[in-house]
Amino acid sequence: MSQRVIKEILSQEEIAPKHFKMVIDAPEIVEGAKPGQFLHLKWVDNIGGDPLLRRPISINDMDKDSGELSIIYRVLGRGTELLSRLSKGDKVDIMGPIGKGFSIPKEARKVVVVGGGMGIAPLYPIVKELLNKDREITLFLGGADEGQLLNLKDYEEMDLELKTSTVDGSHGYKGFVTDLLEEALDGADYIYTCGPEGMMEVVQEKAKKLGVKGEASLEERMGCGTGACLSCVCKIKVGTKDDWEYKKTCTQGPIFPVEEVIFNG
Structure with missing residues (x-):
């Protein structure tokens, strides 16, 4: 509460x-x-x-x-x-x-986590919780440089598979974190992601291609934080067609099914 x-x-x-x-x-x-x-x-x-x-x-x-x-x-x-x-x-x-927190479905046994820049910060608690529940994790961290790979030292000490990328090549793969993703998603049960919209949209496309469901943490500008001002609404798919509706990121999110988010909408 x-x-x-x-x-x-x-x-x-x-x-x-x-x-x-x-x-x-x-x-x-x-x-x-x-x-x-x-x-x-x-x-x-x-x-x-x-x-x-x-x-x-x-x-x-x-x-x-x-x-x-x-x-x-x-x-x-x-x-x-x-x-x-x-x-x-x-x-x-x-x-x-x-807001609404992450969930951990029973079927999520082999999990992929993808974070970019400041979007890495909200993912640290769910990674810890997944490890406490003995889930197999492949974690992808991306940033402009090594300084943006938040919690990197903590992750390096954890029992998970860690892959990093930086645009300037200062740590891990030189390029975008999504370049590394598709092979890991093949056989995965679930995905969690947070980061720039462009990154999460690519994550969504690759997950959809392989039939992997999951959750995305959205970041929007907020005024009140209570759902009254409507400054943080985002577009979320509803039904089986092209219908959508606005939802409040502060109270109905910030966590939404990744397959239902309409990015850059």
């Missing part, structure tokens, strides 16, 4: 240029959080009151025992720049956990 709390920051560090990891003491949020859900948060007034709206940021990790959670975000504008100024002991105003 989503709630609003003001909580203390335990640590914040810049893990790559303009990429920050913040750890927050928030047991009330962690208790009910699921992989794939996100937070709607803002700074507390000691650093200024503008801009007005909160920022939606996915949960990157959570510890049920300690009550700690972490987020990873990239500085893109005024709001995230203000967040990046915070340090240990400062407080953030949080609404969460929000």
Whole structure:
């Protein structure tokens, strides 16, 4: 159940240029959080009151025992720049956990996970959960450079097959992560993906070609985070023909069946 709390920051560090990891003491949020859900948060007034709206940021990790959670975000504008100024002991105003989380169907035994850039961050909790349930995982991470391969060191220590790609060739295959995908999907039971729309659209095409179903985590601009403002709607297929409807990413998502999403619609 989503709630609003003001909580203390335990640590914040810049893990790559303009990429920050913040750890927050928030047991009330962690208790009910699921992989794939996100937070709607803002700074507390000691650093200024503008801009007005909160920022939606996915949960990157959570510890049920300690009550700690972490987020990873990239500085893109005024709001995230203000967040990046915070340090240990400062407080953030949080609404969460929000949205529909990932599911793990019984038939998902051999799983492919594909993340690109900031889209890697929401996938870390579901990868951990899949490993806890003894699922076989092939994980694909893609980014412009090695710094964008979030949680890379954590993944390298996990019992899974890891494949990486970077546009500049600084880690793994030089090129796009989707170039590596088709062979792994042949024989897979399920796929999870999050990243740029262009990447997820290619993932969708390759999965559909091989009859693999799965889930996509969408990222949209959000105003209220409660489903009232309709600023985050996305197009989702309905029925068996070409019908579709708008759904709210904040409350009806951000997780949707990958085969039902209409990208660049």
